[in-house]
Amino acid sequence: MVAPTIDLMIQWHATLTNAFGDQLPHRSGDGTEQAVGVLGGGTHEIRPITVTTYDSAYRYIDEYGDQFGLLIADEIHHLPAPTYRQIPKMAIAPYRLGLTATYERADDAHELLENTGLIGPVVYEEEVDELAGEYLSEYETIHMQVELTDDERSQYDEEYGIYREYVDTHDFDLWKAEGYQEFLAHTSYDSDGRRALIAKQRAEELARTAAKKLDTLDTLLKRHHDDRTIIFTANNDFAYEISQEFIVPCITHQTKTDERTEILERFRTGEYSILATSQVLDEGIDVPAANVGIILSGSASKRQYAQRLGRILRPTDERQPARLYEIIATDTMENYVSQRRREGVEAGT
Incomplete structure (x- = not known):
């Protein structure tokens, strides 16, 4: 079981221990062994069922990737990240399961989960309303x-105007990832672009607070x-x-x-x-x-x-x-x- 954070790793450890108990038959057939182990957060215990983080799995996948027949990835929308892709690529597990309530990524990288064989196609999904x-x-x-307020509106309009003027004169498509990246690239060498970025941030802060x-x-x-x-x-x-x-x-x-x-x-x-x-x-x-x-x-x-x-x-x-x-x-x-x-x-x- 791979989870994105230590908090979730601990949560899964408690859930799986509650489900499977403290002990399972030892893999050698002699006696029993602890059922659920933890790899991460300062703990290094490999057991028949092992819970880890994406970072720890990436670090140790070359060492333990041949020891498990089932790979479960929680919050699987993290898996398409370039480093994390190595986890399923270097694991021999023939059975794989991904879990998430938010499958699609803004950069469409979720398509890699199926198209490159990292996990496989979506086999089951439920809408929130169907579960409510x-x-x-x-x-x-x-x-x-x-x-x-009047003061906030005045400041917001001034800052937003600076930002909008710059964007409009350069025709960036900011609703697409590549368009926003192009805008950010301009801010690295164009003083007007840097001022526009600062203006955007100030306007956002005024609205947020x-x-x-x-x-x-x-x-x-x-x-x-x-x-x-x-x-x-x-x-x-x-x-x-x-x-x-x-x-x-x-x-x-x-x-x-x-x-x-x-x-x-x-x-x-x-x-x-x-x-x-x-x-x-x-x-x-x-x-x-x-x-x-x-x-x-x-x-x-x-x-x-x-x-x-x-x-x-x-x-x-x-x-x-x-x-x-x-x-x-x-x-x-x-x-x-x-x-x-x-x-x-x-x-x-």
Whole structure:
């Protein structure tokens, strides 16, 4: 079993140990041995069932690639990365299974999973709506818009104007990966291009952190004071700002593993009812009992949006539907970003 992060590796180890027990018959036929081993995070235990990270699998695949008959890759959309492709290429496992809730990649590299024999074709898939109710919580998505203040609007229009003027005069197709790469290439040697990039970043920051978003957030937190709520942001600074403003715990990539585990456990027990985070909880991590998500900022990635939706869809004893709020600054780049990331994810909702 290969997983993208140590957190997911630990999660899978616990799940598989619970399913298969502590011991299995030894492969030599003499006695028993520990059922599930771990390769990664400072542990090096190869067992009949071994859980590892993509990084550790890549590092040791030449040593252990001939010892397993089944290769399972979690969050398989990571596998087409140039280094990670070596894992299935150097493994002899005739049986292979990939798992993900977000199969397609923006660069279309997911096609390599089938076309180059890394894993094989998609054999089973379910839409979120088909799982809602029995396997996942019923849910609804609510999109809210807030106005920029007069000062924010003035600054935003100025910065966005600088960016747009440069892009329009060079005819970049920014909705395609190669077009945006061309824009970034220009910024490396063109002073006007660098100024346009900085202007874009400043405009995005103004929209992401709009003051009225916090007012709306305050209203939603009061409305859902009896729920378990996760607040999603695009960067650590905004997550920490929210944490300080509303006095709620915060988890980012900078949060140490022990602290993260403790925060999630207190969230599970109800001691904490609100979490603020940047992107570290987007993928895979089993966030217990969350039934409300509030997106204050994020990327145009459909994958990120689907992953954030997935954080609140764990079935609970509560009968009320999960809710995902998306708060965007009106008449800004966030309108386009929001539309693109929701395309195809909410079909039927």
